[in-house]
Amino acid sequence: MFGGLIATTAEEVANSLEYHLTGPDGTRGEVVLDDLYLSADGAIGSYRLIDDNQTVFAWAALYSLDGADIAGRMFSFAYGDGVPPWTPLLDEGTKIYDRYLTAWSQPDPETIAALHSPSAVVEDTLLGRTWSGGDAIVAGIDDEAHTTLEAGPRPNLMSFHLDGHSKFLAVVQTTGACPRLEARRWFSQNGLIVGDVRYQHVSSARRCKLDLNDGWWDDLDPPDLARGVSNLKISIDGDVVEVVISEWEQLDFVRWVSERYRLGLDSVHVEAVWFPPSLD
Numbered sequence: 368m369f370g371g372l373i374a375t376t377a378e379e380v381a382n383s384l385e386y387h388l389t390g391p392d393g394t395r396g397e398v399v400l401d402d403l404y405l406s407a408d409g410a411i412g413s414y415r416l417i418d419d420n421q422t423v424f425a426w427a428a429l430y431s432l433d434g435a436d437i438a439g440r441m442f443s444f445a446y447g448d449g450v451p452p453w454t455p456l457l458d459e460g461t462k463i464y465d466r467y468l469t470a471w472s473q474p475d476p477e478t479i480a481a482l483h484s485p486s487a488v489v490e491d492t493l494l495g496r497t498w499s500g501g502d503a504i505v506a507g508i509d510d511e512a513h514t515t516l517e518a519g520p521r522p523n524l525m526s527f528h529l530d531g532h533s534k535f536l537a538v539v540q541t542t543g544a545c546p547r548l549e550a551r552r553w554f555s556q557n558g559l560i561v562g563d564v565r566y567q568h569v570s571s572a573r574r575c576k577l578d579l580n581d582g583w584w585d586d587l588d589p590p591d592l593a594r595g596v597s598n599l600k601i602s603i604d605g606d607v608v609e610v611v612i613s614e615w616e617q618l619d620f621v622r623w624v625s626e627r628y629r630l631g632l633d634s635v636h637v638e639a640v641w642f643p644p645s646l647d
Contacts (some may be wrong), residue, residue: 373537398414400414403568408492409564413522414428428442434515451563460524460537461524462558463555471539473542474511486561488501489504489562493565493567513543516539516541517540517542519550534555545574546641548570549567551564552566599620601621606637608637609640625637
């Protein structure tokens, strides 16, 4: 856990969950799951805890999985605002995160590879890719250099500190034909990334129709897909507008807001409307 505590019995786990599901005054809070990210043997959940005073606490849970069963989990509060006592550790993660996004803003494989140690390993298990060592990382990044990365929605950086080691969870936004979110779990040493495990954002993967490897998730019943749509083009007063959305209801919203604009403006031409997870 973020405080270095270990819960190994059913009672300890129950007490740990009770602690995280209540606010500072011990009253029950509302827990909202914002995003879910998957790897072949793990998952990351991004949550918000809203207490009775409407104070919002952001945190993430990192799950290790054995098949479809949870084998372990660690919690981290968001520390993006530098709240003590995590401020000194924030600096290390922020520097890596900022350097990473800068390198990816105009992708150059050599520059990006320099952020990793010579023996680093990058794994994207759902897409079936593993890059081990500097040359393989350069080659892998070169294959991805058609896209850029931006910071994901906040909180986009969290950390775990256990047994003297720091691990960071970074959320990034890819650009390209189908913008999507990804979470990346970094193991750092001396300011360099020695391990990078990628987690695919569930909604983004569905919307972008990623060709993922088979795994335990195939046996799970997803939410009602009838509510979700991919990129869709609709006609509004003769103009064709592309709507990149996840819910049918947002089509009505696009039409409504377009009509309101046109009541007071003579010529508004909208080519596309993007909803989360795209930052566009």
